[in-house]
Amino acid sequence: MTVTHTGPGLTITEMVVPAHLDDADAADFHALVALNNAVCLADTGLDDLSRTAAEMLPEWQDRTDHVTRTFLAHEGRALVGAVTVGHGVAEPTSAEVDLMVLPEHWGRGVEQALLDRAEAEVRALGRRVMQAWTLHRAAAGTAPLVPKTGWGAISSTPHARLLAENGFALEQVERNSAFDLQADPAPVERMLAEALAVAGDDYRVVSWTVPTPPELRAGYAWALSRMSTDVPSGDLEIDEETWDAERIARRDARFVDGGQTVSVAAVEHVPTGTIAAFNELVTGSAPGEVTHQYCTLVLKEHRGHRLGIVVKCANILRWRGIAPQSPRITTFNAEENRPMLDINEALGFAPASYAGAWQKRLA
Known part of the structure; x- marks a missing residue:
C-alpha cells in the first residue's frame, strides 16, 4: 500500500476493498459510503443520491470490466476526504475521478492533495484524459458557469473552481430531474x-x-x-x-x-x-x-x-x-438532449439539481 505524506498530519492511502461488509477491514469502506452520501447532500441539498454500502460494494469488488480504486485522506485518524479513480478495462482513453471533500475541510489543501494523487494515478495508467463531475443545487447563482456546449449552467462552487484552476474544462451540464411516482x-x-x-x-x-x-x-x-x-x-x-x-x-x-x-x-x-x-x-x-x-x-x-x-x-x-x-424517480440528462428532456417535461419531471461534466487532456 502506497502512502502519500502531503503535510503535517495529512496522509493519503489506498483503501482496501473488503470481501464482506462485516469484515474487520470494512470500516474504511463504510466511512467512504458515508462521506459520499454527505457530500452529495451538501452539494445538492437533497438526499436522493444516497447509496448504501451493500449497493456499492459489488462495483468495487468486480474489476472484470471496470476498475474503481479509492484513495483516502486522513488527518490523524479522522477521514477528511477521498478520491476515486475509475476506468474501463477495454476502453483505453479516459479515467474518471470523483473527488469527495466536505465543505468544512475545503481550503486547507486536502482537496488539492487528493486531486494531485488522482492525476498521478491516471498518468501511471497511461490514460490521456481525466474526467470529473461536480454536483450543484438547482439555482445557478449570480455568476453561473456555462459549458462549452452552450447548454445549461451551474453554480460556481469551490469544487468547480478547483477543477478549472487545475486545467479542467467544463464540457457539459446535466440536469437532474425528479418525477412524482x-x-x-x-x-x-x-x-x-x-x-x-x-x-x-x-x-x-x-x-x-x-x-x-x-x-x-x-x-x-x-x-x-x-x-x-x-x-x-x-x-x-x-x-x-x-x-x-x-x-x-x-x-x-x-x-x-x-x-x-x-x-x-x-x-x-x-x-x-x-x-x-x-x-x-x-x-x-x-x-x-x-x-x-x-x-x-x-x-x-x-x-x-x-x-x-x-x-x-x-x-x-x-x-x-x-x-x-x-416516492420519486431521479434521472440525469444532458441539457442539450432536448428530445429526452421534452419527454421528461411532458411526463412531469421537474429540475432538482445539476451536474457539471469536466475534462482535462493530459500532455
Missing part, C-alpha cells in the same frame, strides 16, 4: 397509448426484471453498447464500449448482489428482432427508497417513432407494481 398515473397511461399508436406494429414492448433472461442478453448488450456512441456528450472523449452477453450477466450480478431491483422496459423492432430503445429503473432493498433511472436510449436508426415515450411510460407503469412505496 405517487401522482395520478392517468397522464402516463394516456401518453403511452398515444405513442404506441404512432410507433405502429413494427415495434412491441418487452419488459423484464434483472437478471436479464439469457435469450435477451446478446441483444441487450448491443443496445447498451450504444450508450457510448448515441448519447449527446459534447467534446467529452468517450470510447466506444464493447458489450456481450457475459458482460450483461456480470452487470446483472452486481445489481443482484447489492440487493437492488432493476426493471427494464425495451422496445423490440419486430422485423429485425433487435432492441430499438430501452429504459432502466433501479432501487435498493428498503421499501420507500428513491428510484434511480439509469440508462435510457433510443438507437439513432429508430428515432422519430416516439419510442422514448414508450419505454419511459411503460417502465413507470410497470414500476408502480414493483416498488409501490418509492
Whole structure:
C-alpha cells in the first residue's frame, strides 16, 4: 500500500476493498459510503443520491470490466476526504475521478492533495484524459458557469473552481430531474397509448426484471453498447464500449448482489428482432427508497417513432407494481438532449439539481 505524506498530519492511502461488509477491514469502506452520501447532500441539498454500502460494494469488488480504486485522506485518524479513480478495462482513453471533500475541510489543501494523487494515478495508467463531475443545487447563482456546449449552467462552487484552476474544462451540464411516482398515473397511461399508436406494429414492448433472461442478453448488450456512441456528450472523449452477453450477466450480478431491483422496459423492432430503445429503473432493498433511472436510449436508426415515450411510460407503469412505496424517480440528462428532456417535461419531471461534466487532456 502506497502512502502519500502531503503535510503535517495529512496522509493519503489506498483503501482496501473488503470481501464482506462485516469484515474487520470494512470500516474504511463504510466511512467512504458515508462521506459520499454527505457530500452529495451538501452539494445538492437533497438526499436522493444516497447509496448504501451493500449497493456499492459489488462495483468495487468486480474489476472484470471496470476498475474503481479509492484513495483516502486522513488527518490523524479522522477521514477528511477521498478520491476515486475509475476506468474501463477495454476502453483505453479516459479515467474518471470523483473527488469527495466536505465543505468544512475545503481550503486547507486536502482537496488539492487528493486531486494531485488522482492525476498521478491516471498518468501511471497511461490514460490521456481525466474526467470529473461536480454536483450543484438547482439555482445557478449570480455568476453561473456555462459549458462549452452552450447548454445549461451551474453554480460556481469551490469544487468547480478547483477543477478549472487545475486545467479542467467544463464540457457539459446535466440536469437532474425528479418525477412524482405517487401522482395520478392517468397522464402516463394516456401518453403511452398515444405513442404506441404512432410507433405502429413494427415495434412491441418487452419488459423484464434483472437478471436479464439469457435469450435477451446478446441483444441487450448491443443496445447498451450504444450508450457510448448515441448519447449527446459534447467534446467529452468517450470510447466506444464493447458489450456481450457475459458482460450483461456480470452487470446483472452486481445489481443482484447489492440487493437492488432493476426493471427494464425495451422496445423490440419486430422485423429485425433487435432492441430499438430501452429504459432502466433501479432501487435498493428498503421499501420507500428513491428510484434511480439509469440508462435510457433510443438507437439513432429508430428515432422519430416516439419510442422514448414508450419505454419511459411503460417502465413507470410497470414500476408502480414493483416498488409501490418509492416516492420519486431521479434521472440525469444532458441539457442539450432536448428530445429526452421534452419527454421528461411532458411526463412531469421537474429540475432538482445539476451536474457539471469536466475534462482535462493530459500532455
